[in-house]
Amino acid sequence: MKVAVYTIALNEAVHVERWAESAAEADYRIVADTGSTDDTIERLSNAGVTVHRIAVRPWRFDDARNAAMALIPPDVDVCCTMDMDMFLERGWRSKLESAWKAETTALYCRMVIRSSFDDPNPIRAYPSKSFHSRWGYRFRRPIHEALFFSGEEIPSNTDQIVMHHLRHNETNHEKYLRLMELALAEDPHDSQICFWLGREHMYKNQTEQSVELLERYLKLPTSKWTDERSEAMRYLARMVPEQRASWLDRARIEAPHRREIWLDLAEEFHSRADWLNLFWAASNGIENARRTGSYLDDPSCWGFRLHDLGAIASWHLNAMDRAVEWARKALELDQNNQRLKNNLNFFVGRREEMRLQK
Incomplete structure (x- = not known):
């Protein structure tokens, strides 16, 4: 098996050495530079990278990545697409050779998003189609480009290969917005682009455009991923406050396994002082929800807040054993929070008072 790691680059000097070292187990390391003005090219060459x-004019990410893919030698069997701000954990080559079967066309590895190299704590992690066969694949979409296979795709998955992505916030939103609008114009039935474009408008506080696109997304026949559909409903709940309860309930029906939805519902019931429904939402979010492993997972929803809200609801309902249990868990998850400490002490005292009154 011959393996090539490839990507595009533009002014990525700060990432070069780490990228090149992590790709060193490949037979080929290939970078298509799209116009760097720093010393990216010199550093890559010094590291032995081709x-x-x-x-690429006009600029499109799919055209750039396809151009890079075309530069891969024909004797390569497996390609790894890895951006310059990503790196593979050592030992990935042997794990790839073990996971790749004769019939495999693509392999998903574990992508771990981090804020910086110095901070090992993951923001989130999800499967990523980072390895693919040399022939039959092309990138599509001018932005949020994705690999598509010309025949019957036979994907596989491994958690043994880990790729890290050092996420930064330096995004040209105006440029990205134009490219997403182009992508949707080229394929009006692309539900994922419709979702991302609606989300981008939401980020820019362009509520009318965002609501229109997200409602359009939900009506598309290609909109089938329940986690993403429920996320669109969460966004609509934020932007259309008079329909907030309705959208959150639809999101719950769509994806009852997502804690994000139960936390949103819990916050809504807390704002209304609806303690019984708050207890119901907290119970489901704590006991029945799970992480999906997709990019939509919100790590903050797995913090103290749902247990905190559940404890408050339990107190109002005089379910003091549960109030104490959840208050303790909330404090475990945020040990320096003085309010949580005060709440726990209060709940413990209240439980003791109720026992003495019996």
């Missing part, structure tokens, strides 16, 4: 200068 660098090609390319120009």
Whole structure:
């Protein structure tokens, strides 16, 4: 098996050495530079990476990545697409050779999102189609580009190969917005682009456009992923406050396994002082929800807040054993929170008072 790691680059000097070292187990390391003005090219060459200068006009991510893929030698069996701000954990080559079967066309590895190299704590993790066969694949979409296979795709998955992505916030939202609008114009039935474009408008506080796109997304026949559909409903609940309860309930029906929805519902019931429904939402979110492993998982929803709200509801319902249990768990998850400490002490005292009154 011959393996090539490839990508595109533009002013990525700060990432070069780490990227090149992590890809060193490959037979080929190939970078298509799209016009760097720093010393990216020099650093890549010094690291033994094959660098090609390319120009893509007008700019599209799919055209750039397809150009890079075309530069991979024909004797390669497996390709790894890895951006410059990503890196593979050591030992990935042997794990790839074990996981890749004769019939495999693509392999999903574990993608771990981190805020920086110095901070090992993951923001989130999800499966990523980072390995694919040399022939039959092309990138599509001018942005949020994805790999598509010309025949019957036979994917596989492994958690043994881990790729880290050092996420940064330096995004040209205006440029990305134009490219997403182009992507949706090229394929009006692309539900994922419709979702992402609606989300981008929400980020820019362009509520009318966002609501229109997200409602359109929910009506598309290609909109079938329940986790993503429920996320669109959560966004609509935020932007259309008079329909908040309705959208959150629809999101719950769509994806009852997502804690994010139960926390949103819990906050809504807490704002209304609806203690019975708050207890119901907290119970379901704590006991029945799970992480999905997708990019939609919100780590903050797995913090103290749902237990905190559940404890408050339990107190109001005089379910003091449960109030104490959840208050303790909330404090475990945020040990320096003085309010949580005060709440726990109060609940313990209240439980003791109720026992003495019996």
